[in-house]
Amino acid sequence: MYTDIAIEHFTNPRNVGVIEDYDGMGEAGDPSCGDYLKIYIKVENDFVKDIKFKVHGCAGAIASSSMTTELAKNKPVMAAFAITEGDIINALGGLPEEKVHCSLLGALALKKAIIDYAKTRNKDDNSL
Known part of the structure; x- marks a missing residue:
């Protein structure tokens, strides 16, 4: 069962879109279920100033992608790099x-x- 936080991020995902002049782009996919994610970042003074994502996937993938961007936005690059799947799960309440x-x-x-x-x-x- 999804938590209220996860449901909110699935039904109302944050930071959806593409940054055309991105500073970095990363992709990840899961061939076993078909989920596929792209994250775009814009960095200023070593802080993640903007972050957007596009995902093709289930409710869990959408909620997790949305929360990932919320956790990373306005954080120092090294703090964003340190975000783990456990951090994302905890922020979603499971x-x-x-x-x-x-x-x-x-x-x-x-x-x-x-x-x-x-x-x-x-x-x-x-040296990130």
Whole structure:
């Protein structure tokens, strides 16, 4: 059963869309269920100033993607990079056991977007 927070993020997802002039973009998918997520970030002064996502997936994937963007927005890049699937699940107040894997998509796509940002800025991944 979904929590009220998860239902709110599924029915009213935050930060949906594309940032055309993004600084980093990350993708993650789950071939077993067909969920697919893209996260776009805009960074200013080493803070995630804007973040958007597009997802093709179930209620759990939509809620997790929405919460991922809320957790990362306006955070220092390193703090956003440290967001885990556990952080996403906790912020949603839990997910049904069979939907826990959805939170991994958000954490993974966010990390990939930040790595993409670091690479395009000629930084090595250890100096984010």
